[in-house]
Amino acid sequence: MTVKALVGDNLSCRRGFKLLFEGLAVSAAAGRALVVVGPNGAGKSSLLRILAGLLAPTAGTVRLDGGGESVGEHLHYLGHEDAVKGALTVAANLAFWRTVLGGGGLEVEEALEEVGLGGLGRLRAQVLSAGQKRRLAIARLLVAKRPVWVLDEPTTALDVKAQARFAAFGRAHLAAGGLLIAATHAPLDLGETDELRLGGRP
Numbered sequence: 001m002t003v004k005a006l007v008g009d010n011l012s013c014r015r016g017f018k019l020l021f022e023g024l025a026v027s028a029a030a031g032r033a034l035v036v037v038g039p040n041g042a043g044k045s046s047l048l049r050i051l052a053g054l055l056a057p058t059a060g061t062v063r064l065d066g067g068g069e070s071v072g073e074h075l076h077y078l079g080h081e082d083a084v085k086g087a088l089t090v091a092a093n094l095a096f097w098r099t100v101l102g103g104g105g106l107e108v109e110e111a112l113e114e115v116g117l118g119g120l121g122r123l124r125a126q127v128l129s130a131g132q133k134r135r136l137a138i139a140r141l142l143v144a145k146r147p148v149w150v151l152d153e154p155t156t157a158l159d160v161k162a163q164a165r166f167a168a169f170g171r172a173h174l175a176a177g178g179l180l181i182a183a184t185h186a187p188l189d190l191g192e193t194d195e196l197r198l199g200g201r202p
């Protein structure tokens with residue numbers, strides 16, 4: 001089955017006393033990026049977590065068009081945290097994710113080369129810089145083939161070259177019919193992009 005779209009209908013999200021949004025319609029189609037923008041605290045991360053199935057909406061529904069019932073098995077989710085275990089080597093971190101996420105993408109060493117971490121595989125991950133940890137998180141996208149990418153500020157801490165590499169990965173994923181939703185404060189250079197702005201008063 002081919003994933004065609006990730007669709008949220010009539011979504012509301014309340015966190016604490018705050019109603020972040022309500023009655024929100026979201027549609028991300030395969031092959032075209034959806035970028036979520038808005039000020040700090042507007043609810044971008046909350047919306048991404050709802051679309052990824054990690055947070056229940058206060059109201060509304062999320063469905064995958066094509067690909068069956070569960071978003072999770074089709075999903076790469078990158079949160080603010082890099083999900084890197086400092087005590088493991090760089091390569092072991094990525095090998096772990098490759099297994100957990102089902103593989104089918106690049107080999108670990110190939111993916112490390114692609115993100116500019118070639119030769120650092122045997123280092124303990126705790127010594128990586130912030131941008132290198134982000135590169136390692138992005139390498140997860142390459143080691144397992146998954147059609148739905150939900151990415152929370154994916155280019156945070158990346159230098160200009162790494163941002164360009166990320167944009168190339170994203171564009172290749174979209175060109176192959178993948179689906180990509182990203183929250184961001186900075187342009188991502190993903191080609192044809194739909195924009196969803198949060199932060200109006202619900």
Ligand SMILES: Nc1ncnc2c1ncn2[C@@H]1O[C@H](COP(=O)(O)OP(=O)(O)OP(=O)(O)O)[C@@H](O)[C@H]1O
Pocket residue numbers: 015016018020038039040041042043044045046047183
């Ligand atoms: N677990 C929680 N309990 C209560 N409030 C929360 C919780 N998580 C987030 N919030 C609040 O929800 C609001 C939206 O947070 P969210 O992280 O979705 O915003 P954002 O648009 O991604 O912000 P940023 O641009 O700063 O990353 C914030 O006011 C935040 O304090």
